[in-house]
Amino acid sequence: MNAVSARQRGRAAVLIAPLVIFLGVFFLWPLWLMVDVSIRNDAIGGAFPRTSELIGSWDGEGAPDAETQAALVEDLREASQSTLGAAVRTLNSQVSGFRTLMGRTATAARDLEVGQTLDLVEVDDRWAEPRFWRAIQVSVAPYTDRNLLAALDLERADTGEIEPMPASASANRLIIWRTFAIAGSVTLLCALIGLPYAMLAASVTGWKRNALLLAVLLPLWTSLLVRTAAWFILLQNEGIINKTLMGLGWIDGPLPLIFNRLGVVIAMTHVLLPFMVLPIFSVVSAIPKNLMPAAASLGARPLRAFWRVLLPLSMPGLLAGSLLVFMVAIGYYITPALVGGPNDQMISSVIAFYALQTANWGMAGALGILLLAVTTVLYLVYGRLSRGGAPTGA
Amino acid sequence: MKSTIKRLALASSFAALAIASSSAQDRNLTVVSWGGNYQDAQREIYFEPFTAETGIAITEESWDGGYGVIAAKMETRPADWDVVQVETEELALGCADGMYETVDWEALGGEDKFLPAAVNECGVGAIVWTTGLSYDAEKFTEAPTGWEDFWNTEEYPGKRGLRRGPKYSLEFALMADGVPVDEVYEVLGTDEGVDRAFAKLDEIKGDIVWWEAGAQPIQLLASGEVVMTTAYNGRLAGINKTEGTNFQIVWPGSIYAIDSWVVLKDSPNKDAAFEFINFASQPENQAKLPEFIAYGLTNVEAGAALAPEVAAELPTSPENLEGAIALDGDFWVDNIEELNERFNAWLAQ
Numbered sequence: 001m002n003a004v005s006a007r008q009r010g011r012a013a014v015l016i017a018p019l020v021i022f023l024g025v026f027f028l029w030p031l032w033l034m035v036d037v038s039i040r041n042d043a044i045g046g047a048f049p050r051t052s053e054l055i056g057s058w059d060g061e062g063a064p065d066a067e068t069q070a071a072l073v074e075d076l077r078e079a080s081q082s083t084l085g086a087a088v089r090t091l092n093s094q095v096s097g098f099r100t101l102m103g104r105t106a107t108a109a110r111d112l113e114v115g116q117t118l119d120l121v122e123v124d125d126r127w128a129e130p131r132f133w134r135a136i137q138v139s140v141a142p143y144t145d146r147n148l149l150a151a152l153d154l155e156r157a158d159t160g161e162i163e164p165m166p167a168s169a170s171a172n173r174l175i176i177w178r179t180f181a182i183a184g185s186v187t188l189l190c191a192l193i194g195l196p197y198a199m200l201a202a203s204v205t206g207w208k209r210n211a212l213l214l215a216v217l218l219p220l221w222t223s224l225l226v227r228t229a230a231w232f233i234l235l236q237n238e239g240i241i242n243k244t245l246m247g248l249g250w251i252d253g254p255l256p257l258i259f260n261r262l263g264v265v266i267a268m269t270h271v272l273l274p275f276m277v278l279p280i281f282s283v284v285s286a287i288p289k290n291l292m293p294a295a296a297s298l299g300a301r302p303l304r305a306f307w308r309v310l311l312p313l314s315m316p317g318l319l320a321g322s323l324l325v326f327m328v329a330i331g332y333y334i335t336p337a338l339v340g341g342p343n344d345q346m347i348s349s350v351i352a353f354y355a356l357q358t359a360n361w362g363m364a365g366a367l368g369i370l371l372l373a374v375t376t377v378l379y380l381v382y383g384r385l386s387r388g389g390a391p392t393g394a
Numbered sequence: 395m396k397s398t399i400k401r402l403a404l405a406s407s408f409a410a411l412a413i414a415s416s417s418a419q420d421r422n423l424t425v426v427s428w429g430g431n432y433q434d435a436q437r438e439i440y441f442e443p444f445t446a447e448t449g450i451a452i453t454e455e456s457w458d459g460g461y462g463v464i465a466a467k468m469e470t471r472p473a474d475w476d477v478v479q480v481e482t483e484e485l486a487l488g489c490a491d492g493m494y495e496t497v498d499w500e501a502l503g504g505e506d507k508f509l510p511a512a513v514n515e516c517g518v519g520a521i522v523w524t525t526g527l528s529y530d531a532e533k534f535t536e537a538p539t540g541w542e543d544f545w546n547t548e549e550y551p552g553k554r555g556l557r558r559g560p561k562y563s564l565e566f567a568l569m570a571d572g573v574p575v576d577e578v579y580e581v582l583g584t585d586e587g588v589d590r591a592f593a594k595l596d597e598i599k600g601d602i603v604w605w606e607a608g609a610q611p612i613q614l615l616a617s618g619e620v621v622m623t624t625a626y627n628g629r630l631a632g633i634n635k636t637e638g639t640n641f642q643i644v645w646p647g648s649i650y651a652i653d654s655w656v657v658l659k660d661s662p663n664k665d666a667a668f669e670f671i672n673f674a675s676q677p678e679n680q681a682k683l684p685e686f687i688a689y690g691l692t693n694v695e696a697g698a699a700l701a702p703e704v705a706a707e708l709p710t711s712p713e714n715l716e717g718a719i720a721l722d723g724d725f726w727v728d729n730i731e732e733l734n735e736r737f738n739a740w741l742a743q
Contacts, residue, residue, distance in 0.1 A: 081492025096732040103490050171739035238617050342741045356460035
């Protein structure tokens with residue numbers, strides 16, 4: 001008996017193995033890479049081994065001693081371009097100017113004859129400033145919390161304490177709040193439109209139902225960019241909506257519908273509506289049709305019957321739809337860029353900046369982790385709600 | 395950035411991809427450019443004639459720039475791209491990081507055949523393009539003449555378009571504030587200079603529409619959403635030609651930049667790649683480009699061979715260079731992260 005069930009379990013394991021491997025390779029492994037890249041800090045130690053050893057004893061005043069400086073020159077002579085590149089990227093994201101400083105110094109170091117010494121301050125007078133050396137000193141540790149802190153607008157002071165960055169230096173926290181605010185309002189709007197729509201679609205049959213569902217699905221089959229561009233054409237000052245309203249004489253000047261929060265919320269609600277309608281529809285269409293007449297026969301007015309019977313039964317669909325919409329919405333990037341104003345930029349565009357423009361994958365990873373953490377928390381809350389709130393055997 | 399072991403692990407977990415890339419040796423020469431009508435023109439005057447002449451087949455790809463893309467590609471060498479057209483910063487960054495093959499300038503006919511700014515140890519200049527103040531000439535009786543007018547919302551009421559980000563915005567703000575064009579990067583290199591630029595941007599913050607893609611400012615001008623905007627000169631000349639519009643650019647105070655061809659390090663098609671770059675740098679081939687798109691040429695002979703009325707539209711004509719400056723790639727390579735963070739914080743205020 002045991003042998004049989006063990007064999008069955010073994011066969012089941014083989015059957016789901018492709019899925020597990022797929023998830024591992026294409027989901028867990030990249031996730032781990034993202035976490036790893038945001039805290040790993042081995043670029044400096046790898047490119048400057050000699051300097052790393054010596055700079056620890058520097059007291060942080062003036063420039064380090066001649067021995068440390070000579071070690072840096074030696075490291076620069078020996079370092080391959082690709083290890084040096086990663087190290088300079090890390091340093092430059094802490095103190096602007098390292099790019100040209102290191103480039104110039106590395107050239108001077110390579111041109112150096114054997115036996116000569118190089119006066120670093122003569123190559124570039126920035127080497128007299130302690131802040132450049134301090135950046136090297138703090139970057140020697142193999143792991144760092146710098147990116148994670150910077151993602152939240154925090155930094156470590158020279159004394160090692162965590163303190164907030166000056167308000168003018170970074171706005172990640174604000175952009176993250178903004179991201180949630182936009183995603184939240186889109187979710188709410190989708191729920192307000194999607195719930196009645198899905199109930200309507202579930203209550204009719206035949207071609208009416210098909211037409212209603214098709215109207216929701218059709219946008220899903222169109223490219224995101226095209227849908228966003230379409231809203232651009234509709235909402236602009238000389239667009240159809242403003243022209244019609246002005247033509248009817250209802251307004252004097254064009255309404256500000258685009259390049260602001262309103263435009264972003266409208267466009268995103270349209271794009272994400274299917275993710276709300278479809279889960280609700282699947283739940284509502286499974287609710288027995290005779291429950292509402294039953295409630296009415298027991299004396300409930302239509303509104304009360306809806307409130308006490310239909311809405312609670314549709315709750316699982318509404319929750320699943322809201323979760324889906326919210327999670328997709330916080331990752332949005334193209335729509336805010338095209339129809340949003342300066343204060344509608346969402347966190348994905350900051351991530352894209354670091355990942356694509358400056359190859360600072362540490363910062364991109366740290367911001368990504370932040371989003372992931374929030375999404376995970378939301379998912380756990382959803383799990384709780386859907387277990388506690390969903391009626392069984394509907 | 396990543397240890398060898400990890401790279402090996404990554405490679406082995408992508409076994410299928412590894413097999414695909416091991417056949418890199420016999421893939422076509424892959425050339426990557428900016429897409430759109432620019433790449434259409436390149437196909438006609440460079441790609442197809444090159445294949446016809448040498449028999450070397452070319453696979454084309456397009457990209458939107460960004461050093462992170464190159465850095466990611468080069469995590470597994472050899473990358474599946476050979477020749478890429480890059481902007482100033484990607485050239486500077488990648489050259490410092492050893493991402494590109496060194497150019498043999500002698501094989502290209504010597505450095506003096508090219509504009510000085512087009513010569514780099516890692517890249518060969520391909521085009522010169524300009525970002526400047528643009529407006530619809532049909533809508534003005536008195537056209538704006540410089541950045542002071544861009545900031546003058548009383549005389550020129552309406553929204554203004556700027557490319558989102560600190561690059562270009564800060565330079566233009568300083569010019570509007572009276573900094574002579576040749577001192578802009580000097581001033582911007584100081585903390586006070588950056589403060590000054592942001593303070594100047596504050597004055598018109600509420601009037602700015604920020605754009606990101608090169609086609610957007612043209613659309614904004616055409617729809618009347620903005621009265622003036624920064625835009626790329628090639629796009630303006632292009633729309634004037636195809637749509638019959640009269641969009642003008644103000645050359646003094648504009649910033650020009652050079653896009654370069656680079657060959658990615660360890661490319662299996664290295665020889666063919668440089669042969670292609672050589673072909674695309676020949677004066678008789680380059681001189682065909684302005685017919686399609688109004689970019690300046692990097693080969694001196696090619697520039698000289700153009701008809702005067704064609705040359706007058708290009709960023710490289712002497713009259714248009716008057717009062718214009720080159721984008722300082724070194725400055726932006728050093729400061730883009732810090733200034734971008736500050737720019738985001740400023741926008742959010």
